[in-house]
Amino acid sequence: MKKLGYGMVVVLAACIGALAWSFAPATLPVTAPDMPLQLIHPQPPADMRVGVFMAGRMESQGAFAYRGGPFETIEFGMDVVVVEHPKGILMFDSGFGRNVIKHTETIPxxxxxxSKITPEIPVVDQLSSASLAPERIAGVILTHAHWDHxxxxxxxRGVPVWITQTERDFIRDGGDKTTLARSLGELNYRIYDFEGGPYWGFPASHDVFGDGSVVLVPAGGHTPGSIIAFIHSADGASYALIGDLAWQHEGVDLPAERPWLSRVLVDEDAQGVRDALIKLHLLKMAKPDLVIVPAHDRRVMSTLPPATRSNPLAAPG
Ligand SMILES: [Zn+2]
Structure with a gap:
């Protein structure tokens, strides 16, 4: 009996040691790209604009974000990037809504x-103060369908929600990872395909406006149908909205994946996430002016222009 007790202590100590080790700094191996980086130059219209609405935040441990992350509380933004293009206004993800506290009941x-959740002004209310009527939104493009997006x-309700068939299926079959999306019922989903060729190291693409200003690529792993949105504005700035492939930009810069505990809780395919992080790391090396925008890294989001300023495109039309 005594022997069994010692054995259990040893096993417990080994488990605690392994858990602690999983938070230790470790970078992913960076190898040469498996396809050429075709850095196609886009031609965005001169009056296209990119901005961001800050739409909620969550405080959590930095150590959960990437291997080697700080053991201190950091802020995770729940923000919405807005593209005002002459052919339509796009939003990327939807931030915390008016019912966010009730929505938290759907998460494990x-x-x-x-984490500690702090609502901010819901995006629907920020849209009206920016004179952007929801009827003028061509679509909310989801980077993926987790509850906080x-x-x-x-x-x-009624605004088109752009999503891949793979992610639509994940809403139906994703268990507690997509309880909230499922509970919202049948939204105005618009399914799109990646009919375009390889793009910036990713195998396929969808050019939203046909001018290269907004290009979506598949990057499954965090969820099966996760995407990256590349946005090129007329002022020469380029952004990669990477959803939750990394929660903070160090995930791409180092590159470093999430620690084991976070991966188990949120990632469907850890290898898919690793592959995408390495691709993004290589892309950033080839194109240093590309701004990598993890959905929850408020340090990066804060560098984008606010979407709330007065804008000629925002006038009621
Ligand atoms: Zn997520």
């Missing part, structure tokens, strides 16, 4: 314990 208990859709 352990995830609720790991779809909460604001509850306030935007």
């Amino acid at each position: 208990w352990l995830m609720r314990q790991m 779809v909460s604001g859709l509850d306030d935007l």
Whole structure:
């Protein structure tokens, strides 16, 4: 009996040691790209604009974000990038909605314990103060369908929600990872395909406006149908909205994946996430002026122009 007790202590100590080790700094191996980086130059219209709405935040441990992350509380933004293009206004993800506190009841208990949620002004209310009527939104393009990216859709009924078939299936079959998206019911989903060729190291693409200003590529792993949105504005700035492939930009810069505990809780395919992080790391090396925008890295989001300023495109039309 005594022997069994010692054995259990040893096993417990080994488990605690392994868990601690999983948070230790470790970078992913960077190898040569498996396809050429075709750096196609886009031609965005001169009056296209890119901005961001800050639409909620969550405080959590930095150590959860990437291997080697700080053991201190950091802020995770729940922000919405807005593209005002002459052919239509696009939003990327939807931030925390008016019912976000109720929405948190749909997420697993352990995830609720790991973070503190602070609502900010819901995006639907920020849209009206920016004279952007929801009817003028051509679409909300989801980077993926986790709860913190779809909460604001509850306030935007009728607005087209652009999504891949793979992610639509994940909403149906994703268990507790997509409880909130499922509970929102049948939204105005628009399914799109990646009919375009390889783009910036990714195997296929969808050019939203046909001018190279907004290009979506598949980057499954965090969820099966996760995407990256490349945005090129007329002022020469280029952004890669990478959703939750990394929660903070160090995930791409180092590159470093999430620690084991975070991966188990949120990633469907850890190898898919690693592959995408390495591709993004290589892309950033080839194109240093590309701004990598993790959906929750408020340090990066804060460098984007606010979407709330007065804008001629925002006038009621
Ligand atoms: Zn996510």
